[in-house]
Amino acid sequence: MLGCNCDTCTSQDPKDKRLRASALVRSGDTHILIDTGPDLRTQLLREGITHIDGILITHEHNDHTAGLDDVRPYNFRRDDDIPLYTESRVLENLKERYRYIFDKTYSTAAKLDPRIIKPGVTFTLSGIDILPLRVLHGRLPIIGYRIGEMAYLTDVKSIPDESLELLQGVSTLIVTALEPKLHPTHFNLDEAITLSERLGAKDTYLIHMSHRMGLHKERQRSLPPNIKLAYDTQVIQF
Numbered sequence: 001m002l003g004c005n006c007d008t009c010t011s012q013d014p015k016d017k018r019l020r021a022s023a024l025v026r027s028g029d030t031h032i033l034i035d036t037g038p039d040l041r042t043q044l045l046r047e048g049i050t051h052i053d054g055i056l057i058t059h060e061h062n063d064h065t066a067g068l069d070d071v072r073p074y075n076f077r078r079d080d081d082i083p084l085y086t087e088s089r090v091l092e093n094l095k096e097r098y099r100y101i102f103d104k105t106y107s108t109a110a111k112l113d114p115r116i117i118k119p120g121v122t123f124t125l126s127g128i129d130i131l132p133l134r135v136l137h138g139r140l141p142i143i144g145y146r147i148g149e150m151a152y153l154t155d156v157k158s159i160p161d162e163s164l165e166l167l168q169g170v171s172t173l174i175v176t177a178l179e180p181k182l183h184p185t186h187f188n189l190d191e192a193i194t195l196s197e198r199l200g201a202k203d204t205y206l207i208h209m210s211h212r213m214g215l216h217k218e219r220q221r222s223l224p225p226n227i228k229l230a231y232d233t234q235v236i237q238f
């Protein structure tokens, strides 16, 4: 947190150095991004990612989309535009934020191929089946993604019954837990654990944590072994 001197923000433990939440799904040589936050360029350089096959967007908030234009160099490594999967409301919002990208105003912007997705309707990208799910971020309807037995649910505060159905059988749950206290638009720690138990997930990884979650080591010690605080650079097999 900018300007904060708390124990977490000043910690030297690399697991306490939390950039904005995003994920890279890798299958063979296929790379799929989930969200393009403001730290995306730093994250992609750090991981040495040489190409991107598609981008899945959860919602329009700045901490999930502010790095969108930074994927431009990957356009040099492919002939066609990079597929960008969003629901229509989010695409309209991105068109306002990044008019120059979608208007193709100038040639030096990222080249993206928008594809509209609908919750509950599976689509396939590079042979990988991806199921977008409706979840609620406070009152804002946003998208979570299920791929095989993994679900990635960032910025979630509640989950409609029909999505809970679609989450049955998930064994790797990656879910927001913002902080210990209740929050109006994000799961807190207890809500994330409750969802994990309800789904019977084998492993649950908590993401999108604020500094109020405290030090990684201390918080992890207080949790059951199958509930893990995720950390930057972490690789999860599923």
Ligand SMILES: [Zn+2]
Pocket (backbone or CB within 6 Å): 001, 004, 005, 006, 007, 008, 009, 211
């Ligand atoms: Zn702090």
Ligand SMILES: [Zn+2]
Pocket (backbone or CB within 6 Å): 059, 061, 137, 155
């Ligand atoms: Zn958000």
Ligand SMILES: [Zn+2]
Pocket (backbone or CB within 6 Å): 061, 063, 064, 155, 208
């Ligand atoms: Zn967020």
